[in-house]
Amino acid sequence: MMDFVGTMANAPPPGYASPHDLALALRVLDELSLRIVSTDPATLRDYPGHAALVRPRSTEDVVRIVTVANAFRVPLVPWGGGTSLEGQVAGYEGRSICVDMSGMDQILEIHEDDGDLVCQAGATWDGINETLRAKGVPLFFPLDPGPGATIGGMIATGCSGTNAVRYGTARGEWFLNVTVVLPDASVIKTRRRARKSAAGFDLTRLFVGAEGTLGIVTEATLRLAPVLPTRVALAQFADVDGAVGAVQAVLNSPWGAHLQCVELMDDNSQYAPRVVREDPRTLIHVYACAVIRALNASSSPSAANYPALDTLLFKLQGPPAFICATASHIRATVAAHGCTHFQFAQSEEAAARMWAERKHALGAARAWVPGARGVGTDVCVPPSNLPRLVGETKRDLARAGITTSIVGHVGDGNFHAMLYYKNEEERKAVQEAAGRLVERAWSLGGTCTGEHGVGTGKKAYLEAELGEGTVALMRAVKKAVDPKGIMNPGKNSRRR
Structure with missing residues (x-):
């Protein structure tokens, strides 16, 4: 199974709600929020490190939740699909x-006609696309x-994701605006629905990558593509x-404009067995791919046996x-x-089948190395610089004796490594190897995270990558917007 950062290593800073005040805040929420509050231990096992769960509609x-949390200074941690990898949804034991x-x-x-839609923040990208398909929207x-x-x-x-070669990332203009509940419980919409606007600061982008540390996004307007x-x-x-x-040679040619995705699966990742597709809400994220084994096991007349080699999917x-x-x-x-x-x-049909196996082989890496x-x-x-990296x-990793599988969105220089361990000694070796990977990326002009974000897992690298002044500015924005520090404390640029 994968590591998941559950509770914060450090207790919340002084000034957060005492156990008595937390209990009082939960009582108030239960009365105000139509019983959307849960403190059931069995339920909370799926939300590690939190004292309670609220499910707004x-x-x-x-607004009610944030109003109470602000009054009692209770830490709030937004939870989307639970698929983040760097501890963004980690809680404070017994307090958040x-x-x-x-x-x-x-x-x-x-x-x-405008090529956009408005949705709530809990909608999933794949659910949105299924709805558009069912409605006949092209x-x-x-x-x-x-x-x-x-x-x-x-x-x-x-x-981002596999489509980044053609469509870029969330930091592009795919989100035209967002509706946000700020830490003081006020509600803002960052801009109008027009395709472009030169009015004021680009506040939509302020919340992209903020990991819930500046407020809770409740709605968004999404730009769509044909x-x-x-x-x-x-x-x-x-x-x-x-x-x-080969990827760079194709991308730099006139034909590169017709590529939507380019995915790499290294030779090790081909050994991952095919698995039954699981409810994605129970999974964090997995990077090994079962494409080749899935094709080999297919009953399709076009199925063939492929060797476990480094493989590209275009x-x-x-x-x-x-x-x-x-x-x-x-x-x-x-x-x-x-x-x-x-x-x-x-x-x-053959293309859809091949790509579906790539996208849904979520359990493969966990099953590859039993225990x-x-x-x-x-x-x-x-x-x-990707070939060298x-x-x-x-x-x-071979010198360190670490079992690994590597896949990546190689068209934009982003790759993922899954590093396996079975005991504490191996865990330490894996952590050291992950640190060397970051330093290697830096030496090649890269970043410690292409798409997973910072959370708690990459927070230690932020200042070395961006510089002391840049991170100080991020902290100043956080302090100005959230002076009580209740929004997802300890994540991203925060010291604690």
Whole structure:
């Protein structure tokens, strides 16, 4: 199973609610919020480190919750889909209230002609796309982190996903505005619904990547993109250097504009067995991929047995003629970089099946090493430095004797490593290796986190990466917006 940061190592700073005041605050909430409060120990096992759980259904419910928390100085931790990896939803043992936004999952407005929609923060990206498909709306929301991730959580962590090559990240203009309940319980909307605006500060982006430390997002307006035909191509290589080198050659060609996704699965990740798809709400996130084994096990007439090699999956997007021409160029390019096997999905159904196995093999890594725990980490470098980063990391982990699987969104220089351990000695070795990975990414002009965010897991690296002055400014913003420190304390830029 994967590591998950449950409780904070340090107690909350002096001034937070005493146990008596916390109990009083919960009593008030229970009266004001139509019994949306739970302190049931069995329920709280799924929300580690929290004293209580609240499940709001509306912005008005969140206002009530924040009003009481502010009055009693009770820490609040927003919870979206529970898929974050760096401890963003960790609680203070026995003191914090977890605000589970999953009940606020409605699509409120769809503006097909304008290419946008308005939804509550608990709506999931995949649920939104399923709804649009069912309604016959030829649009989709292209940001695609792990299944079950909510819009609020995606905003909080500044997420991206496999589509980042074509559509970028949450820090682009996919969120036109957000409605936020601030720490003093006031409600703001960051801007109007117009596609562009030059009015004032870009406050929408202030909340992207803030990890709930500045307020609780309750609604958002999302920009949508047209649904285009897609196909998938698979290329296998004898070594990972050849695979990542081929990606850059394709992206830097005129045909790179037709790529929607480029995913890497290293040779180790191919050993992960196929698993039954699980409820994504019970999973944190997993990076090993079961694509090859899944294809091998498929009953489809097109199924074939593929060796466990470093593998690229390309998703191509556009009119059929452009897709076919791009596939031909990819075939020639990967062959020049040592590709040993290439397959192009000829039908939409075959492409969808191949990609679905990639997106839903969430339990594969946990099942790969029985009895082991896994630490998942991500870094990102300028794409031209990715071959060196991946190669050096694999050699480093091999020298350390650490079992690992590496996959990545290699089109934008982002890759993930799952590091496994079975005892305390191995855990320490894994943590040290994760630290070396961050330093290696820095030396290549990269970042300690491409899409997972900071939380508690990467907080120690923030000042070294951004600089003392930059982090001081972040802390000043936090102090100005949340002087009592009740919003997700101890995360992101906070010292404690």
